[in-house]
Amino acid sequence: MTTTQQTPRPASAGVSAQPADGSAAGADRHAVEFRDVQIAYGKFVAVRDFSLSIAKGSFVTLLGPSGCGKTTILRSIAGLVDITSGQISIGGRRVDDVPIYKRNIGLVFQSYALFPHKTVFDNVAFGLKYRNVPRAEIARKVGQALEMVRLPGAEKKLPSQLSGGQQQRIALARAIVFEPEVLLLDEPLSALDANMREEMRVEIKKIQKATGITAIFVTHDQEEALSMSDRIVVMNAGSMEQIGTPQEVYDTPATAFVADFLGKANMLAGTVSAVDGAKATVALAAGQSVSVVSPRPLAQGAAVTVVVRPQKLSVAPGSGENRLSGRVVSTSYLGGSAIYEIDLGGKTIVRANNAITGRLAREGETVEVGFDPAGCVLLDDKGLRIA
Amino acid sequence: MTARTGDKEGRWAWRLTGFITVCVYIFMFAPIIATVVLSFNSSMFGGFPMTGFSLQWYVKLLGNEQVLAAFRTSLWIAVVTAIVTTAVGLVTAFALVRFDFRGKQILSTLVILPALVPETILGVGLLVLIKAVDQPRTLLILVLGHILLAVPYVVLIVQARMVGVRRVYEEAALSLGASRLASFREITLPLLLPAVIAGALLAFTISFDNTSASLFWRPAGVETMPTQILSMLKISISPEINALGTVMILVTVGIPLIGGLILQSLTRLKRRGEPKEETQ
Numbered sequence: 063m064t065t066t067q068q069t070p071r072p073a074s075a076g077v078s079a080q081p082a083d084g085s086a087a088g089a090d091r092h093a094v095e096f097r098d099v100q101i102a103y104g105k106f107v108a109v110r111d112f113s114l115s116i117a118k119g120s121f122v123t124l125l126g127p128s129g130c131g132k133t134t135i136l137r138s139i140a141g142l143v144d145i146t147s148g149q150i151s152i153g154g155r156r157v158d159d160v161p162i163y164k165r166n167i168g169l170v171f172q173s174y175a176l177f178p179h180k181t182v183f184d185n186v187a188f189g190l191k192y193r194n195v196p197r198a199e200i201a202r203k204v205g206q207a208l209e210m211v212r213l214p215g216a217e218k219k220l221p222s223q224l225s226g227g228q229q230q231r232i233a234l235a236r237a238i239v240f241e242p243e244v245l246l247l248d249e250p251l252s253a254l255d256a257n258m259r260e261e262m263r264v265e266i267k268k269i270q271k272a273t274g275i276t277a278i279f280v281t282h283d284q285e286e287a288l289s290m291s292d293r294i295v296v297m298n299a300g301s302m303e304q305i306g307t308p309q310e311v312y313d314t315p316a317t318a319f320v321a322d323f324l325g326k327a328n329m330l331a332g333t334v335s336a337v338d339g340a341k342a343t344v345a346l347a348a349g350q351s352v353s354v355v356s357p358r359p360l361a362q363g364a365a366v367t368v369v370v371r372p373q374k375l376s377v378a379p380g381s382g383e384n385r386l387s388g389r390v391v392s393t394s395y396l397g398g399s400a401i402y403e404i405d406l407g408g409k410t411i412v413r414a415n416n417a418i419t420g421r422l423a424r425e426g427e428t429v430e431v432g433f434d435p436a437g438c439v440l441l442d443d444k445g446l447r448i449a
Numbered sequence: 450m451t452a453r454t455g456d457k458e459g460r461w462a463w464r465l466t467g468f469i470t471v472c473v474y475i476f477m478f479a480p481i482i483a484t485v486v487l488s489f490n491s492s493m494f495g496g497f498p499m500t501g502f503s504l505q506w507y508v509k510l511l512g513n514e515q516v517l518a519a520f521r522t523s524l525w526i527a528v529v530t531a532i533v534t535t536a537v538g539l540v541t542a543f544a545l546v547r548f549d550f551r552g553k554q555i556l557s558t559l560v561i562l563p564a565l566v567p568e569t570i571l572g573v574g575l576l577v578l579i580k581a582v583d584q585p586r587t588l589l590i591l592v593l594g595h596i597l598l599a600v601p602y603v604v605l606i607v608q609a610r611m612v613g614v615r616r617v618y619e620e621a622a623l624s625l626g627a628s629r630l631a632s633f634r635e636i637t638l639p640l641l642l643p644a645v646i647a648g649a650l651l652a653f654t655i656s657f658d659n660t661s662a663s664l665f666w667r668p669a670g671v672e673t674m675p676t677q678i679l680s681m682l683k684i685s686i687s688p689e690i691n692a693l694g695t696v697m698i699l700v701t702v703g704i705p706l707i708g709g710l711i712l713q714s715l716t717r718l719k720r721r722g723e724p725k726e727e728t729q
Contacts (some may be wrong), residue, residue: 140624162631169624177616179639192626236625400723 092154092246093118093276094139099148101134108134109300112148116278121270123279123288126297127323132280135247135297141165153243163192168237168275172249174229176221182208182232183217189240207235210269227258234266236271240380245270247279251286263290284324288312296320302397312371318445321369328375328412329441330368334360341435342367348410352384355435357449366448367441372415374437377402377423383435388412390427404431481698488691506692516693519677523657526588526673530595535649537596538603539641543633545604546611564601571598572665575684586668594666595656601657603648610644643712648709654701 101109107440109131116122137143138150141162150157157165168189176185186204197402208214211231221229230250239318250266251259265291270277281287287294288308296303296311296319296437304316312422315321321329332346345351346368354368374399388404391411400422402414423429440448483497491503510516544550545557561569575594579586614637622632638645660675667676674697681690 140620142620142623161628163621163626163628165624167624168628169621171617171621173615173617175615175621177618177621177636188622188627189625192631236621240626 082391091118092116093120093152094155094278095151096135097151099135099138099150100180101131101138101143102146107300109138112302114295114302114305116276118276119274120256120292121267121277121279121290123287123291123294124297124363125281125284125294125323127282129299130297131300132282132297133248133294136248136278139165139244140167140169140246150410166240166243168195168240168242168245170230170233170237170245170247172252174221174226174233174253176229176233176236178221180221181217182213182219182221182224185221185232186236186239188236189242195240201339203239204235207239208232210238210272211235211265226254227262230254230262231265234269238269238275241273241275243276245275245277247277249280249282251281251283267289288324289385296321296323314439314447314449315369316447318367318369319443321439321441326413328370328372330370330410330412332366333380334362334364334366337362346406346410347446348386348406348408350386350406352386352433353435354438354440356440360440360448365443367445369439369441370412370433370437372401372413374433375412375414376432377414377416377417377429378405378419378432379430383432385430385432386412387428387430390423390425390429393423393425395422402429404429406431466470471702480549484691484694485698487688488695490688490691492688494688506688509689510692510696513689516674516677519674520673520696522671523674526592526595527653527656529592529648530599531653533592534596534599534603534652535645538600538648538652539607539645541600542604542607542611543637546608547616561601563597567617568659568661569665573663575662576641576665582663586666588668588671591663591666591668591671591673594662598659598662599652599655602651606651607641607644607650610641614640617619648710650705658697658701701713 092115094114096112096114097114099109100107101112107214112131112135115221124135126132132233134143139152141157141160145158146215152165152167176182177188180188183204186207187200190200190203204217205214208216211234213228213231213235216224216228216232221232224232230253234250247266251262254262262287266277266279279286279290291308293305294308294311295305298319304311304320306314311320312324315324315327318329321327330344330346330348330352332348332352334342335345335351336343337360340357340359341353342356343351343353344366352368360366386406387408391403391405393403395418399415399417402416402423403411404414405411412431442448486499487497488506489502489504490499491501491505492499541560545553545560570571571594575590575597576586579590585591616639618636619632622636623629627635658675659673660679663673663676664679667673674693678690678693678697681687681693
């Protein structure tokens with residue numbers, strides 16, 4: 063990645079990143095607030111123009127590919143990374159000059175980072191000890207925290223005697239036991255195997271709900287982001303691409319990057335050939351035409367990209383207004399549903415993910431795929447959503 | 450055919466390797482064994498043949514006030530050297546691994562340099578320096594010299610371990626509310642402990658063993674064990690020297706050995722199940 067890389071700056075409301083209620087007087091409702099934060103290492107700008115308010119008690123995910131700056135942002139909240147300009151507040155208090163050990167944050171690492179020479183009890187009690195909590199109280203709280211992560215009675219074990227999933231539970235208990243103002247989770251599931259990951263996903267979400275703690279979660283896994291978050295911040299190359307609820311970012315991606323990164327979107331390039339009020343006809347590069355509904359009138363001849371989710375693309379005959387004919391390249395049977403890859407001609411292959419109602423289309427078969435004009439998102443020639 | 454010659458060659462290679470190994474071990478240990486065995490010889494001469502078993506040389510050693518003084522001198526110099534060197538080496542290694550600063554490369558080379566420069570040169574060098582600033586040779590100078598000689602080894606040992614202590618532990622401790630000093634004391638230092646103890650023991654033996662540099666630096670009238678042995682050798686190869694040598698061997702081998710055992714019991718922390726960290 064280079065510093066000169068330009069990311070499309072969406073003009074949509076999402077990027078303003080103001081709280082949903084839009085009020086400015088909500089400072090005490092914000093667990094964490096970024097204002098025009100920039101983080102640079104020498105000439106390399108890791109994060110630019112980052113403004114974000116995170117409501118108390120919410121679960122916010124920073125999602126993006128490797129090197130997009132999401133971990134840097136998380137570490138800047140913790141105080142492990144110094145910001146170059148702008149300001150960060152935790153619970154309404156500016157923390158620019160507050161050292162990490164006075165920030166009152168809970169941090170969970172990808173590699174668990176349990177102290178290998180300390181027992182589970184001493185690990186979990188660590189934060190309480192430095193907050194001068196009386197000894198009896200520490201024992202009670204540690205017991206409670208271990209119960210919460212469903213590992214009661216593990217006090218005397220060493221981290222090395224626990225499995226990866228158990229270690230991460232202990233790490234979680236250690237991070238929440240002293241009731242920090244915000245819980246920061248840096249790809250906490252990446253080191254776990256697939257089964258464990260799913261279990262922990264549910265577990266973390268449950269604990270977050272039960273405690274009401276504000277959680278900021280960093281991941282490159284869109285499934286984790288979609289399933290766990292109240293809001294998702296999609297990051298690319300040091301900038302915020304979109305912020306919204308999982309449904310918002312999935313259904314109405316603000317940029318081509320978001321559409322592509324979250325779920326496998328079909329991106330059909332074309333030009334507007336006819337306009338009729340909100341409706342327009344787009345001649346696809348693949349050779350066929352589709353009609354779409356645009357939030358604002360389109361200019362004839364404008365280049366647009368029609369984004370259709372695989373779930374919105376139906377292979378069943380007679381469904382959807384837009385009919386595109388193609389040949390099935392591959393069929394993956396998944397039990398309840400099937401994923402088709404369909405060649406529309408002109409080197410355009412689309413994916414369709416349908417629940418199986420009737421017969422399964424076979425490879426080589428010619429089929430019609432359809433989608434609703436309202437079931438797609440339109441991007442302009444800069445890759446920004448037309449809204 | 451080729452396989453058979455190969456086997457034959459392999460067998461010969463094995464025999465040769467075995468033979469050379471045995472030779473090397475004999476070469477390494479024969480002098481030590483000879484010294485130890487001869488220290489119990491009742492003969493008046495410090496060499497073979499053995500004429501009988503006797504502890505008289507040890508008894509004589511205990512009555513030799515010069516030898517005892519030299520032993521005491523060496524012991525306390527070695528202890529002071531070990532303590533100071535370990536502290537200095539620990540801090541240096543920590544700085545070299547954890548912090549980025551200007552001239553870090555130069556510093557890390559400079560720190561190792563005393564281990565690379567021939568000891569005689571260092572000995573003369575320090576002596577010339579002392580003369581240049583018109584200072585007398587004192588015990589302090591001798592101790593400082595020993596520290597100079599031992600620091601590189603401690604730094605190297607601690608540095609190697611420090612690289613293995615992942616920064617994430619310190620970050621976790623800091624995030625939980627421990628100050629930098631507290632997180633060093635509670636997390637980093639315990640994880641470094643094996644290297645710290647190993648470094649201290651090595652520093653002790655380096656100091657206790659040192660001969661050539663000590664010859665240059667010791668104040669007039671002060672003998673360390675090695676210099677004492679040297680001056681005794683000038684007179685005659687007395688069997689007493691064999692006994693003294695045996696004591697030296699006992700100290701320089703025994704102390705690290707005991708340390709190693711303590712270490713083992715301290716670091717009974719199995720390190721299974723530590724995940725590999727994915728880099729961002």
